[in-house]
Amino acid sequence: EKVEMTKEQRALMKAIVDAYNRHQIPQDVAKKLLQEQYSAEENFLLLTEMATSQVQVLVEFTKNIPGFLSLDREDQIALLKGSTVEAMFLRSAQVFSRKMPNGHTVVLEERIRKSGIPDEFMTPMFNFYKSIGELHMVQEEQAILTAITILMPDRPYVKDHQAVERLQETMLNVLRKLCVLQHPQEQQYFARLLGRLTELRTLSHYHAEMLTSWKMNDHKFTPLLCEIWDVQ
Numbered sequence: 001e002k003v004e005m006t007k008e009q010r011a012l013m014k015a016i017v018d019a020y021n022r023h024q025i026p027q028d029v030a031k032k033l034l035q036e037q038y039s040a041e042e043n044f045l046l047l048t049e050m051a052t053s054q055v056q057v058l059v060e061f062t063k064n065i066p067g068f069l070s071l072d073r074e075d076q077i078a079l080l081k082g083s084t085v086e087a088m089f090l091r092s093a094q095v096f097s098r099k100m101p102n103g104h105t106v107v108l109e110e111r112i113r114k115s116g117i118p119d120e121f122m123t124p125m126f127n128f129y130k131s132i133g134e135l136h137m138v139q140e141e142q143a144i145l146t147a148i149t150i151l152m153p154d155r156p157y158v159k160d161h162q163a164v165e166r167l168q169e170t171m172l173n174v175l176r177k178l179c180v181l182q183h184p185q186e187q188q189y190f191a192r193l194l195g196r197l198t199e200l201r202t203l204s205h206y207h208a209e210m211l212t213s214w215k216m217n218d219h220k221f222t223p224l225l226c227e228i229w230d231v232q
């Protein structure tokens with residue numbers, strides 16, 4: 001069938017990629033990853049700061065997804081709450097696969113491994129990071145896959161399923177064409193990308209348990225994280 005994108009699809013992709021690039025973690029926050037000393041406490045505090053900054057970045061990105069702000073207000077909140085962890089796994093995965101020049105990758109891995117996360121979550125988490133790295137996603141694919149994750153119609157408490165489905169479907173159509181254009185040799189590349197979304201669901205269940213175990217050891221989160229993750 002016709003593979004090249006329509007004018008509308010190219011405009012939609014540009015809007016999403018621009019929003020994705022515009023909203024990055026402020027460099028001074030990301031730089032702290034390299035500077036602060038290592039201890040489980042310090043690592044946890046840093047990761048909490050990074051996560052909080054990342055949630056703010058995600059909210060701004062989401063508001064720029066064409067059509068998102070015309071959704072029902074409560075559905076907008078339900079989509080954000082339901083997708084934050086998955087979108088942040090995607091984002092932190094891109095940090096690893098980007099092989100940050102200034103050693104962020106190594107340092108981020110070190111800090112995650114020593115932040116009080118129980119070992120049983122380390123393996124699935126780093127397997128995911130590896131599987132994302134192997135896909136060699138281009139930036140457009142990362143941005144649209146993040147938008148698709150946010151626009152998941154079956155998140156808890158979403159009322160107008162159809163409205164979200166329509167938005168997500170538009171994104172899926174763009175992503176499918178993009179995958180064919182960017183990875184012409186790999187027939188199933190698009191299917192492999194969508195397979196990562198299933199892995200993200202599993203990780204977000206693990207994450208809920210991570211939160212419980214952190215809470216048990218009396219770890220504190222920021223007000224924004226408490227609100228978005230319903231902790232405390």
Ligand SMILES: CC(C)c1onc(-c2c(Cl)cccc2Cl)c1COc1ccc2cc(-c3cccc(C(=O)O)c3)sc2c1
Pocket residue numbers: 024025030033044047048049050051054084085088089091092095104108112115221225
């Ligand atoms: C509260 C805290 C302890 C926490 O709880 N669960 C998780 C989590 C962990 Cl561990 C793993 C995956 C998902 C979550 Cl949600 C976290 C830490 O979450 C994050 C989330 C995003 C990012 C992006 C970063 C990053 C670095 C350099 C550069 C950039 C960049 O975008 O340029 C981004 S670090 C970072 C840390």
